[in-house]
Amino acid sequence: MPSYELALVLRQMARPELVSTLKRTAESILDKGGIIRKIENMGQQNLPYKISVHGQVHKVGNMFTIEFDSAPTQIDDLAEEYSRDIDIIRKNIFKVEQPPEIKCTLHEELLPPAYRKEVQEMVRIGQKKQKKKFNYNSGLDYYPFQK
Amino acid sequence: MLRHVVGQSARILDTNLVCASTNLQFVRWRRKPRWLPVAKSKRFLVPERKPQDSDERLELLRLHNNYRTQLRSVTSYLMKEAEVNRKTSTADHLVLTPEQEEAEFQKCVAENEAWNAKIAQEREARLQKEAAEREAYVARKLEEARIKQEEERERIEEIVRLEKERSRSYITKENLDAAIDHALANPVDHNFAIDLQGNIYRGRDAGPSKPGEKSAEQAALTSGS
Numbered sequence: 001m002p003s004y005e006l007a008l009v010l011r012q013m014a015r016p017e018l019v020s021t022l023k024r025t026a027e028s029i030l031d032k033g034g035i036i037r038k039i040e041n042m043g044q045q046n047l048p049y050k051i052s053v054h055g056q057v058h059k060v061g062n063m064f065t066i067e068f069d070s071a072p073t074q075i076d077d078l079a080e081e082y083s084r085d086i087d088i089i090r091k092n093i094f095k096v097e098q099p100p101e102i103k104c105t106l107h108e109e110l111l112p113p114a115y116r117k118e119v120q121e122m123v124r125i126g127q128k129k130q131k132k133k134f135n136y137n138s139g140l141d142y143y144p145f146q147k
Numbered sequence: 148m149l150r151h152v153v154g155q156s157a158r159i160l161d162t163n164l165v166c167a168s169t170n171l172q173f174v175r176w177r178r179k180p181r182w183l184p185v186a187k188s189k190r191f192l193v194p195e196r197k198p199q200d201s202d203e204r205l206e207l208l209r210l211h212n213n214y215r216t217q218l219r220s221v222t223s224y225l226m227k228e229a230e231v232n233r234k235t236s237t238a239d240h241l242v243l244t245p246e247q248e249e250a251e252f253q254k255c256v257a258e259n260e261a262w263n264a265k266i267a268q269e270r271e272a273r274l275q276k277e278a279a280e281r282e283a284y285v286a287r288k289l290e291e292a293r294i295k296q297e298e299e300r301e302r303i304e305e306i307v308r309l310e311k312e313r314s315r316s317y318i319t320k321e322n323l324d325a326a327i328d329h330a331l332a333n334p335v336d337h338n339f340a341i342d343l344q345g346n347i348y349r350g351r352d353a354g355p356s357k358p359g360e361k362s363a364e365q366a367a368l369t370s371g372s
Contacts, residue, residue, distance in 0.1 A: 038318070039327060042334060042335065
């Protein structure tokens, strides 16, 4: 099962309602055979812009993230279910991927152009593309007769 | 006037470039194109045949007759000679007795068999070498596959082991309420800022820390770099 992260923005509401909404949200994941790893609370924050959903205008939201594992086939159902929940302003499900391993190559990039590997490669390609010149096999580097 | 037979080349002639060409002929129609028919006034004209001089004709006839007679005589002589040569010569076919023929055949057979034996020996050696190479290749590939499979299994087992460790901290239906309460009680803030000295300022509304006071992150960052 791949890992996913659910980013939630819940509407402004009292704590018992908040708890019940979170519980509903989490249970729908568990009911679909998912595993919840972590629930994080980012606190109540002003929204960057007015958001109108389910017939209401929201300016403040509660931010949560739920890290979970689930079958990929269930993700669309979950998203659809959350989009129907009137307590949820915004939701987004991201696939968690391992960050790529990046090696620092600054010392190579700072070398003079002639020593850089990619420049050497470019020179090689350029030489390869050059048209072949006919060789007279006369041992001279010029054409001895009138042209 | 010289003109090329092909129309296109005729145009080239006008630029004096035709000199190298070989396909030339003299053209005598200059006022009338080739495809026009005979003029009406000349349609039924039968050109008068010039009378030949009788003495000259007789002389030519005599010379021709002489020539033909001589040529025929030489030809028949050469043919006769060739026929005699063909009958007497043995250059184009061998004359052998049956014993000689048999001996020749046996010699050929023996030589052929020797060649075959030599080639068979070479082929045997080559096939053996190829089989050995193939065996080594297969063995190497099998070993590589085994190692790869083992590595893959180890990797998977490592994942399973880690996941088993993590499974203790999974949130289930039993501890869901507690997890939600814990999350609501402890809001987190992943925002941070970093300045040119490598100071890390945690939090959404964090300001610069007091001078001389180094955070744990900064110490780690400076020692790492």
